[in-house]
Amino acid sequence: MGEASLLSTTWFDADTTTFGDRVTGAREAAGLGQAELAKRLGVKVKTVRGWENDQSEPRANKLGKLAGILGVSMMWLLSGQGEGVESPEEASIMDDDLRVILTDLRQIRLDHAELTERMARLEKRLRIALSA
Structure with missing residues (x-):
């Protein structure tokens, strides 16, 4: 297995991260x-x-x-498996049009x-209104 191949299979996988x-x-x-991520999520930077x-x-x-x-997928965040961040090699060879689509x-x-x-x-508010 070449270095690029090995990198793309181990990049952010569960065994290494x-x-x-x-x-x-x-x-x-x-x-x-x-700070920006915290703001978008409505949580503190801490x-x-x-x-x-x-x-x-x-x-x-x-x-x-x-x-x-x-x-990324929730599964990737939790386990390293599924749709996640691409390896540096994958990012560098990506065409600009593909980057825009992504x-x-x-x-x-x-x-x-x-x-x-x-x-x-809204569904929760509706349930509360209907049960009142």
Whole structure:
């Protein structure tokens, strides 16, 4: 197995990284600072820092939103398996058109996660109103 092949199979995998490593890597790949990510998630910077330092993990609702913002799967954040951050080799050979498409898809995923969260809040309000 060549070096590029080995790198692409071990990049951010479960055997070599922690949850915090994957959050940090995905955040950096998305071009976000800790403060910006915290603001988008509605949490404190201290909370994001705790996740990245493996001192804590987000609740399920924040995990879904975190994955959407970072453009990775929840499974990848938790286990290193699934759709995650690409290796440096994969990033460097990517055509600009493909990068634009990938960026658009990640934005759609983020929008979807935010709409799903809004729908859940509205559904909860409706249930409360109907039971009153």
